[in-house]
Amino acid sequence: GQNIDQPTEMTATEGAIVQINCTYQTSGFNGLFWYQQHAGEAPTFLSYNVLDGLEEKGRFSSFLSRSKGYSYLLLKELQMKDSASYLCAVRDRTNQAGTALIFGKGTTLSVSS
């Protein structure tokens, strides 16, 4: 089967660093995506990992370990506008022609001053 787990909520303060973890179980792993979703808005793409290692994009980085079924999203120099839900999603080549994404329930991050 397919299963994606991530913490429900996290809190942090402005300027800090936060790591949001995601573990997954899939039959045919074919890439992992992180999306950001502000309340009442559409998800927007943040990062993509298909090979092991770290992908860095400005203040955001994403890490993948395929052998452990594990990823994390690292947010540095937190800003108030980073308060949002962060969705971990996995593409599985054995599911829906390998094109659709399986989403976790999302982690709601609250950044305070």
Added chain:
Amino acid sequence: NAGVTQTPKFRILKIGQSMTLQCTQDMNHNYMYWYRQDPGMGLKLIYYSVGAGITDKGEVPNGYNVSRSTTEDFPLRLELAAPSQTSVYFCASRTPHPDRESNQPQHFGDGTRLSIL
């Protein structure tokens, strides 16, 4: 470039009514998807399409129908609305790539918030 456009943004339906949620994209994307998002839950795939004339069921298709007569449009139809269909509906699209291991992300519309009373 408008991207993915969904209409309406909000709608209240009575039990048993029917309606069509519209989705159109201007990026010439072949792949299109319909998801629903319930509070505290992840997005669940309802239906998807890999091109005009081709549709297939996702994880939660019961109570819904779709059609794909053009590349641009992918409407979602609710025939007999039920309270369990109260949700936020997102349409998404992405460009295909010959290599499935592609970093092409899905682009989402702003969503339709549907309440069934």
